[in-house]
C-alpha cells in the first residue's frame with residue numbers, strides 16, 4: 478500500500494517534469510526583425526523596436542531586453558537594423574544572438 482502511493486507520487490512528479498521540459502523546448506525561443514533604439518552596455522541591456530516575433534506570441538512594439546553574452550552589444554549602434562534571437566527566462570526576455578544582415582542589405586541598396 479505504502480509502495481503504491483510512492484509510485485503514484487513518483488509518476489506524477491515525472492510527468493510534471495516532462496511537461497515543463499516540453500514547454501521550454503516548444504514555446505520559449507523566438508526570432509524577430511527590429512531596429513536598435515538604446516544601448517545600455519553597463520547594464521547588459523538593449524531597447525529594440527521590433528516587429529512580430531516568429532516562435533512566440535508577441536506583436537510589434539518597442540521594449541527592453543537583457544543581452545547574453547554581453548559581447549553581442551559590441552559594434553552595435555542606435556538605429557542599426559537587425560535580426561535577433563530571443564529566449565524567455567522567467568519574466569525576462571533575453572537576446573541571445575544579433576545578426577546585422579538587415580543593415581548590410583540596407584547599405585547594399587543605398588550604394
Ligand SMILES: [Cu+2]
Nearest residue numbers: 535536538540
Ligand atoms: Cu515586445
